[in-house]
Amino acid sequence: MTTLVVLFCGLFGLAIGSFLNVVVWRVPRGESVVHPPSACPRCGHAIRSRDNVPVLSWLLLRGRCRDCGEPIxxxxxxxxxxxxxLFAAVGLWCGLSWALPAFLYLAGVSVALALIDLDTQRLPDVLVLPSYPVGLVLLTLASWNPGGAADFWALVRAVIGCLAMFGIYLLIVLVYPRGMGLGDVKLAGVLGLYLGWIGWGALVVGWFAAFLLGGVFGIALMSRGKAGRRTQIPFGPWMLLGAAVGLVAGQPVATWYLGLLT
Known part of the structure; x- marks a missing residue:
């Protein structure tokens, strides 16, 4: 069963990845993600269905438009x-459970937000803000767990995590506005929702890992002369990567650390 879940999630992720390419290109420009259909930017020909198969079509076309030869x-x-x-990894981690839709959604929106932030240093509200109600509904379903044991304390913990992460990032922005933007604050609430649902350890480790990974990356850039103290580095991708670390390893890391203290 696990193999089938992973395979299904992987194939589903390929299709979603194709759609995310459209999202990443059009959302920052304020364009619709559903109309008009995708087309070659050079010759204007609409992309044929057979040329829109994830990964495979690009390989068969050798990375060029079928009509004009423009490189893709x-x-x-x-x-x-x-x-x-990433979707296959989520399927392996969650298994066939009611939590799977929630974390597949998080994975998909994370890819889009990370790429947009790298491209434009923005985290669009049109993607971040709907993630609050969507995440809350999906995590409520996971907490209800029809056919199994309910865990509504996890949902309470998720709301607390959401408020805590949002509040911490908002305080940082108020104290040091140059450090990050309000888009990071809004994203923090979404990540806190998911991290808190997993557990307190995941919440703390996910929050700390973002600053640790982002800091190490910034220091590496400065040491190589590719950035200075005033260089603006998108923090959204590091928040998302830190949250991934918290979700997967936060609980065992927190348990290990508390064990050292006691």
Whole structure:
């Protein structure tokens, strides 16, 4: 059963990755993600259905438009492949459970937000704000767990985590506005919702890991002369990566650390 779940999630992720390429390109420009259909930017021909198969179509076309030969960026199949692998990893981690839809949604929106932040240093409200009600509804379903034991304390913990992360990041912005933007604050609440649902250890480790990973990356850039103290570095991807660390390893890391103290 686990193998089937992972396979299904991986294939589903490939398809979602294809859609995320559209989201990443159009959302920052304020364009619709459903109309008009995708087309070659050079010749204007609409992308045929047979040329829209994730990864495979790019390989068969050798990375070029069928009609005019315009090169197609490697980024498109890369996003599709990474999303497919990420969804497969979520399927392996969650298994066939009511939590699976919630964390697949988080994985998908994380890919889109990370890429948009890297491209534009923005975290669009149109993606972040709907993640609050969507995440809350899906995590409520996971806490209810029809057919199994309910755990509504996890949902209470999720709301507390959401408020705590939002409040901490808002305080940071108020104290040091140059450090990050309000988009990071809004994203923090979404990540706190998911981290808190997993547990207190996940929440603390996920919060700390974002600053640790982002700090190490910033120091590495400065040491190589590619950034200065005033260089603006998108923090959203590090928040998302830190949250992933918290979700997967937060609880055991927190248990290990508390064991050292006692």
């Amino acid at each position: 960026s490697r980024r498109y199949p890369t996003v599709e492949l990474v999303t497919g692998l």
